[in-house]
Amino acid sequence: MSRAIVFDLFGVIALTQTPAAKRRIEDIAGVAPDALWDAYWALRKPYDAGQSSAEYWTAVADRLGVRFPAATIDALTAADLASWTNADPAMVSLVGELAGQGRRLGLLSNIIADLVPVFEERHRSWLAHFDALTYSCAIGVAKPDHRAFEIAAERLGVAPADCLFIDDTEVNVVAAREVGMRAEVFHSVDQIRALTT
Known part of the structure; x- marks a missing residue:
């Protein structure tokens, strides 16, 4: 033993995240879902290792070729946290x-x-x-x-x-x-x- x-x-x-929780994140991001989740997971390792939420979501936006305003980053962070609780x-x-x-x-x-x-x-x-x-x-x-x-x-x-x-x-x-x-x-x-x- x-x-x-x-x-x-x-x-x-x-x-893990429910479909409803994922849709909430998609609605806030306002980008194609497939591209969003590709970027979300591809950039997750530095976030897991201590990167700030603002840095993470800015990196996701950069990968998607868009810009998330500060209010959107705050909303994405809140929705993401809620999806994992x-x-x-x-x-x-x-x-x-x-x-x-x-x-x-x-x-x-x-x-x-x-x-x-x-x-x-x-x-x-x-x-x-x-x-x-x-x-x-x-x-x-x-x-x-x-x-x-x-x-x-x-x-x-x-x-x-x-x-x-x-x-x-x-x-x-x-x-x-x-x-x-x-x-x-x-x-x-x-x-x-x-x-x-």
Whole structure:
């Protein structure tokens, strides 16, 4: 049994953007949706690693060949933050179960700096079950950078080999394995329950 369990946040415990939330961002941006999302994801890594929201949305606008006024950037930032604040009740319950069993829990998330206080305020109760919260924006590197996994293990006081890592993205799972973690692509609550018993 692994000494520590390290969870990704978005796509595992937290829910991804709903279609309605994405349409809200599209309406504010006022550009072709396909081009918007291409730019949104292509430029996300520096944002996850600590870039400011204003810098990020300016870079998105530059890539799209448009200009977002300050008010539009503020609205895009607010809508984007709101789109990432929901959690899966079944996974939240499982986290509570694991903590109740005395399991050592860590979180390793690619997350933008502005979202951290918003998410923590909304989900303070179950985030308290984690022994270490490792955020890309705070450590200056994002998954799949090997250093992100090493820092997450260090903060839990264990070696990477002592960690089970769960993520919904294959490239991050592969990177975790490369640093010595046992790692699995997330599929369901039942899968995680089976992996942790």
